[in-house]
Amino acid sequence: MSTQKSPKNKSGIIMLGIVILLYTILYFYHPDKIIASFKASLETLKMIVPILLIVFFLMALLNTFIDEKSIAKHLGEDSGVKGWTITLFGGILSHGPGYIWYPMLEELRKKGALDGLIVAFLYARSIKLPWLPLMISYFGLTFTFVLSFYVILGAFFQGFITNRLSKTIH
Known part of the structure; x- marks a missing residue:
């Protein structure tokens, strides 16, 4: 059996870094809009967390039992x-x-x-x-x-x- 590891995809980390950088830069120009945008993002996160937890649960079942x-x-x-x-x-x-x-x-x-x-x-x-x-x-x-x-x-x-x-x- 091969012990070779597959390369990690770092695109998610890079995208997160770009978003944080853009938020930081734009905060100095329009702090009120950035704060409103951040609040809207948190509201979206609150909506998807329950579904995300269900999917993670299904993935755990998938990896454990199937x-x-x-x-x-x-x-x-x-x-x-x-x-x-x-x-x-x-x-x-x-x-x-x-x-x-x-x-x-x-x-x-x-x-x-x-x-x-x-x-x-x-x-x-x-x-x-x-x-x-x-x-x-x-x-x-x-x-x-x-x-x-x-x-x-x-x-x-x-x-x-x-x-x-x-x-x-x-």
């Missing part, structure tokens, strides 16, 4: 209809901003999940269960059903195309 063979079986090359079903319904049921799910999706990808299933998950997230009753009240049941059907169909095709392109690239 191994690569299980991921490959359910979301890998031979997952078939079950993989697509899990992915599409998982995308529909997921909540919060999309970027919150990126770390968990990266872990799934490392453990053998197909790129196309990850794409389908992200695409299917555009259907929001809590918003469906509101959409029905504005646009009607038929419109909502047809739109949701086409979003699911689009998620499938985007994932399918991604899988095909991934095979030709690798």
